[in-house]
Amino acid sequence: GENVEQHPSTLSVQEGDSAVIKCTYSDSASNYFPWYKQELGKGPQLIIDIRSNVGEKKDQRIAVTLNKTAKHFSLHITETQPEDSAVYFCAASRGTALIFGKGTTLSVSS
Amino acid sequence: ETGVTQTPRHLVMGMTNKKSLKCEQHLGHNAMYWYKQSAKKPLELMFVYNFKEQTENNSVPSRFSPECPNSSHLFLHLHTLQPEDSALYLCASSQDPGGAGYNEQFFGPGTRLTVL
Numbered sequence: 001g002e003n004v005e006q007h008p009s010t011l012s013v014q015e016g017d018s019a020v021i022k023c024t025y026s027d028s029a030s031n032y033f034p035w036y037k038q039e040l041g042k043g044p045q046l047i048i049d050i051r052s053n054v055g056e057k058k059d060q061r062i063a064v065t066l067n068k069t070a071k072h073f074s075l076h077i078t079e080t081q082p083e084d085s086a087v088y089f090c091a092a093s094r095g096t097a098l099i100f101g102k103g104t105t106l107s108v109s110s
Numbered sequence: 111e112t113g114v115t116q117t118p119r120h121l122v123m124g125m126t127n128k129k130s131l132k133c134e135q136h137l138g139h140n141a142m143y144w145y146k147q148s149a150k151k152p153l154e155l156m157f158v159y160n161f162k163e164q165t166e167n168n169s170v171p172s173r174f175s176p177e178c179p180n181s182s183h184l185f186l187h188l189h190t191l192q193p194e195d196s197a198l199y200l201c202a203s204s205q206d207p208g209g210a211g212y213n214e215q216f217f218g219p220g221t222r223l224t225v226l
């Protein structure tokens with residue numbers, strides 16, 4: 001079945017630096033790749049997503065890139081702020097379901 | 111109420127108890143999902159309901175019993191659970207997972223379950 005690997009598991013950056021989180025997936029049929037942010041005590045919230053017919057998508061400080069040939073996709077956060085501190089999950093579609101990575105705990109220190 | 115709501119937010123139960131988790135979505139979506147979130151593990155998909163019909167059961171033990179009376183409500187009935195079932199249980203909904211492309215899943219805040 002589909003397997004999604006996410007790295008790193010923890011990431012610490014200084015405010016203003018960039019953060020990059022990478023994921024790989026195994027199912028070549030996957031065609032939708034969302035990224036979720038989960039803050040303490042809350043459910044995951046979608047922050048950006050990309051479909052397989054697009055290589056890159058950007059929304060203000062957040063961008064996602066997709067390499068279908070290599071089966072990997074990445075989240076880029078520029079000019080990080082303390083409020084970006086949270087757990088970030090990548091996911092890949094498998095039919096009508098989403099398969100999630102293990103998550104990355106991002107800490108942004110001021 | 112807006113979005114996806116879950117009750118209760120916290121639940122402590124003994125292994126012989128029977129309890130139910132409730133999820134309600136106010137988004138007019140057609141699909142609903144149960145996920146289990148344990149520490150140090152990915153979100154695990156448990157069940158998928160599409161137009162009230164169960165379309166996926168991800169090898170979940172029978173001590174977890176889902177119920178979807180309509181497209182807006184989803185329940186997870188719990189009985190004779192084990193301590194290792196302690197986790198955050200998340201509900202999500204999406205508009206139309208069988209449609210063109212794939213639609214965003216909206217998550218509720220979760221129910222923190224502790225089994226003693």
